Amino acid sequence: MTPFSQATGNAAANPYLIQSATIVEKIREAEDIDTYRLRFVDEQVRRSYRFAAGQFNMVYLFGVGEVAISIVSDPDEPDSLDHTIRVVGRVTKAIARLQPGDELGIRGPFGQGWPLDAAQGKDVVIVTGGLGCAPVVGAIEYIFRRRSQYGSVKILHGIKTPHDLLYRERFDAWRRHPDVEVLLASDQPHKTWRYHVGVVTELFEQVVMNPARTMVLMCGPEIMMRLGVPILMQRGIPETAIYVSLERHMECGIGLCGHCQLGPYFLCKDGPVMRYDRVAPWLERVGF
Amino acid sequence: MATPCDTHVAAVPKTFLQQLIDVLCAKGYRVVGPALRDGAVMWDTIRQVSDLPIGWRDEQEPGRYRLENTGSDQIFGVVHGPQSVKPLAFAPREPLLVIERTKGSFSALPTLPKSEKVAVLGARACDLAGLAIQDHIFLKDAYRDPYYQTRRDGLFLIAVNCTRALATCFCASMDTGPRASAAFDLALTELEEVFLVEAGSAAGQAMMSALSLAPASTARVREAEQQIEACARSQVRRLDRSPLPQALYDAHEHPRWDDVAARCLACGNCTMVCPTCFCHVVEEVPDLTQTRSEHTRLWDSCFTQEHGYIHGKNIRPTIKDRYRMWLTHKLASWIDQFGTSGCVGCGRCITWCPVGIDLTEELPALLKPSSQAKEKPGQA
Numbered sequence: 001m002t003p004f005s006q007a008t009g010n011a012a013a014n015p016y017l018i019q020s021a022t023i024v025e026k027i028r029e030a031e032d033i034d035t036y037r038l039r040f041v042d043e044q045v046r047r048s049y050r051f052a053a054g055q056f057n058m059v060y061l062f063g064v065g066e067v068a069i070s071i072v073s074d075p076d077e078p079d080s081l082d083h084t085i086r087v088v089g090r091v092t093k094a095i096a097r098l099q100p101g102d103e104l105g106i107r108g109p110f111g112q113g114w115p116l117d118a119a120q121g122k123d124v125v126i127v128t129g130g131l132g133c134a135p136v137v138g139a140i141e142y143i144f145r146r147r148s149q150y151g152s153v154k155i156l157h158g159i160k161t162p163h164d165l166l167y168r169e170r171f172d173a174w175r176r177h178p179d180v181e182v183l184l185a186s187d188q189p190h191k192t193w194r195y196h197v198g199v200v201t202e203l204f205e206q207v208v209m210n211p212a213r214t215m216v217l218m219c220g221p222e223i224m225m226r227l228g229v230p231i232l233m234q235r236g237i238p239e240t241a242i243y244v245s246l247e248r249h250m251e252c253g254i255g256l257c258g259h260c261q262l263g264p265y266f267l268c269k270d271g272p273v274m275r276y277d278r279v280a281p282w283l284e285r286v287g288f
Numbered sequence: 289m290a291t292p293c294d295t296h297v298a299a300v301p302k303t304f305l306q307q308l309i310d311v312l313c314a315k316g317y318r319v320v321g322p323a324l325r326d327g328a329v330m331w332d333t334i335r336q337v338s339d340l341p342i343g344w345r346d347e348q349e350p351g352r353y354r355l356e357n358t359g360s361d362q363i364f365g366v367v368h369g370p371q372s373v374k375p376l377a378f379a380p381r382e383p384l385l386v387i388e389r390t391k392g393s394f395s396a397l398p399t400l401p402k403s404e405k406v407a408v409l410g411a412r413a414c415d416l417a418g419l420a421i422q423d424h425i426f427l428k429d430a431y432r433d434p435y436y437q438t439r440r441d442g443l444f445l446i447a448v449n450c451t452r453a454l455a456t457c458f459c460a461s462m463d464t465g466p467r468a469s470a471a472f473d474l475a476l477t478e479l480e481e482v483f484l485v486e487a488g489s490a491a492g493q494a495m496m497s498a499l500s501l502a503p504a505s506t507a508r509v510r511e512a513e514q515q516i517e518a519c520a521r522s523q524v525r526r527l528d529r530s531p532l533p534q535a536l537y538d539a540h541e542h543p544r545w546d547d548v549a550a551r552c553l554a555c556g557n558c559t560m561v562c563p564t565c566f567c568h569v570v571e572e573v574p575d576l577t578q579t580r581s582e583h584t585r586l587w588d589s590c591f592t593q594e595h596g597y598i599h600g601k602n603i604r605p606t607i608k609d610r611y612r613m614w615l616t617h618k619l620a621s622w623i624d625q626f627g628t629s630g631c632v633g634c635g636r637c638i639t640w641c642p643v644g645i646d647l648t649e650e651l652p653a654l655l656k657p658s659s660q661a662k663e664k665p666g667q668a
């Protein structure tokens with residue numbers, strides 16, 4: 001059955017239309033966090049669906065609602081669409097009950113992804129905190145597929161406790177690429193933790209950065225950005241070379257519902273990835 | 289041979305209005321106009337001129353709306369009620385999709401509104417300016433909203449130029465009135481004995497031609513001009529837009545926000561009556577059998593707790609944050625987003641605020657230098 005190719009409209013004419021997708025695999029990443037590998041039911045949608053690393057989908061569960069979720073899969077393999085979802089509330093709790101074979105709805109992709117073209121020829125420093133690494137996973141995969149087009153890659157990832165570490169195998173695989181450093185930090189120590197204990201921004205001291213040819217991609221808690229950016233700037237990296245992925249309440253994903261505003265921006269369409277100098281004055285205005 | 293309707297402005301006797309209603313009905317339009325309801329005026333279906341609030345006028349002040357019957361035969365004496373034209377295009381409750389589930393699989397079916405031809409009789413200049421702003425939001429961006437488009441396409445807009453300003457009006461300082469300048473099909477000016485009629489679109493021009501209306505004398509045209517200008521001059525409120533947006537961005541830490549927050553109830557009335565506010569949420573309502581679910585859009589307000597909520601924190605936890613968000617968006621960030629102010633000067637938020645908060649008072653107070661105000665560097 002191909003319910004969405006009916007004469008009732010397509011996504012271009014109706015941006016509210018939801019496409020159904022089957023969960024082909026559910027991968028446990030941590031307690032309360034699963035990656036869902038999805039496959040569109042409609043063959044035409046499956047063929048035409050393309051996304052850029054850093055974009056997101058509105059993920060829908062029948063009878064419950066929609067939430068904004070980053071796409072974590074490799075943009076070069078658009079027929080395998082992965083979402084890593086953490087259980088926090090009403091919709092995500094209900095999604096967590098799904099099993100392979102069940103269906104989710106997808107609307108997207110939306111927003112602006114990472115500036116991976118502009119980053120070509122540069123060293124890339126990726127700074128992430130917690131589940132914040134989800135939006136950059138696709139970017140990392142993209143870079144490694146074109147390894148020769150980028151300079152050195154440094155992945156600095158911070159978590160609260162060692163058992164929050166997601167994508168363990170991916171980190172190991174990334175480490176094996178040439179000219180790559182993967183540095184991990186956990187706020188809390190643990191007897192099995194062999195890496196840094198402390199916050200992710202402390203890892204900046206452990207890496208050599210060439211400010212003239214470095215681009216920084218950051219996502220995670222805003223506090224990490226507000227503390228981390230000044231340190232990077234002290235190291236000579238201009239604000240204009242720092243990109244962040246931001247989160248706000250999102251209802252529509254298409255610039256119409258008004259919830260995701262940050263000053264003059266709608267983060268669903270102007271973001272979620274934003275150049276830091278553009279958003280800095282607005283992130284400073286607490287409560288806005 | 290020149291026909292009378294070639295001239296720009298026609299003058300018609302007041303009985304013309306019934307003729308216009310009949311012609312519109314014959315063309316398949318549902319005519320809606322202001323009608324008395326629950327102590328205010330609301331849009332309602334109009335079949336006869338007598339359905340309109342003839343002889344009534346409204347007095348509006350901060351936190352107050354009062355209707356009185358003056359016994360005159362003025363048809364459009366009521367300037368406006370709580371509704372702008374907005375709900376006729378951006379419906380307060382719009383079913384977007386119905387999602388049907390059969391055996392684990394589901395399909396989403398759009399529930400576009402039935403296209404309906406609606407003639408709006410008595411749209412004010414500020415409301416048409418508000419509608420033009422909403423058109424920009426819903427129709428001119430990357431994603432166009434087909435629900436809004438369907439309703440909007442069905443509208444035939446008959447403006448009434450204002451010849452009397454309310455105490456709450458400040459359209460003159462916002463360049464949105466009292467004369468209708470944004471898109472309309474026909475515009476009327478109600479004088480003592482006649483209406484002046486002009487067309488603002490091809491559809492309006494066709495309507496005028498079909499009715500073969502007599503041209504207005506220059507004296508009549510001048511009389512109307514003078515009344516509209518007098519209406520502009522009589523406005524007691526104004527808003528100085530020249531320092532915006534930057535000055536309001538810079539006022540982020542001004543102590544006046546605490547002052548207004550102490551008065552604001554966060555009821556959201558101001559956003560519900562505003563002709564430009566567009567925030568909405570999507571509600572999901574499954575039926576009892578869990579085989580059918582309705583995906584419906586509802587007007588939302590930035591004054592709710594949920595508006596700025598993301599898991600683990602609320603971006604705007606206090607009323608101060610929310611009032612500041614509302615006013616800063618309306619008067620400042622809107623300019624960066626859409627190239628116009630988000631306020632058209634209709635004054636509704638002043639009238640319908642239960643505690644009479646008046647943005648034309650708040651803005652100057654917020655822009656006044658304050659010793660306590662901490663300076664913040666800001667840029668758009």
Ligand SMILES: Cc1cc2nc3c(=O)[nH]c(=O)nc-3n(C[C@H](O)[C@H](O)[C@H](O)COP(=O)(O)OP(=O)(O)OC[C@H]3O[C@@H](n4cnc5c(N)ncnc54)[C@H](O)[C@@H]3O)c2cc1C
Nearest residue numbers: 067068069070085086089090091092134248249250598599
């Ligand atoms: C661009 C973007 C990308 C995201 N990517 C991911 C991801 O890859 N994985 C993941 O697990 N989560 C991601 N999130 C967060 C995710 O959207 C929220 O966790 C989710 O909306 C919570 O919904 P809930 O109903 O379970 O929670 P509740 O706490 O019950 O939230 C109620 C409602 O508030 C809104 N809301 C709450 N938190 C957020 C939030 N953080 N962002 C936006 N809206 C919110 C939603 O409309 C939600 O339905 C992303 C958010 C954004 C904006």
Ligand code: SF4
Nearest residue numbers: 562631632634635637
């Ligand atoms: S902000 Fe107030 S005065 Fe301005 S358009 Fe909205 S309701 Fe009217």
Ligand code: SF4
Nearest residue numbers: 552553555556558641
């Ligand atoms: S300003 Fe007035 S109308 Fe608006 S939310 Fe506050 S109390 Fe309600």
Ligand code: FES
Nearest residue numbers: 253256257258268
């Ligand atoms: S999520 Fe609706 S405007 Fe951005």
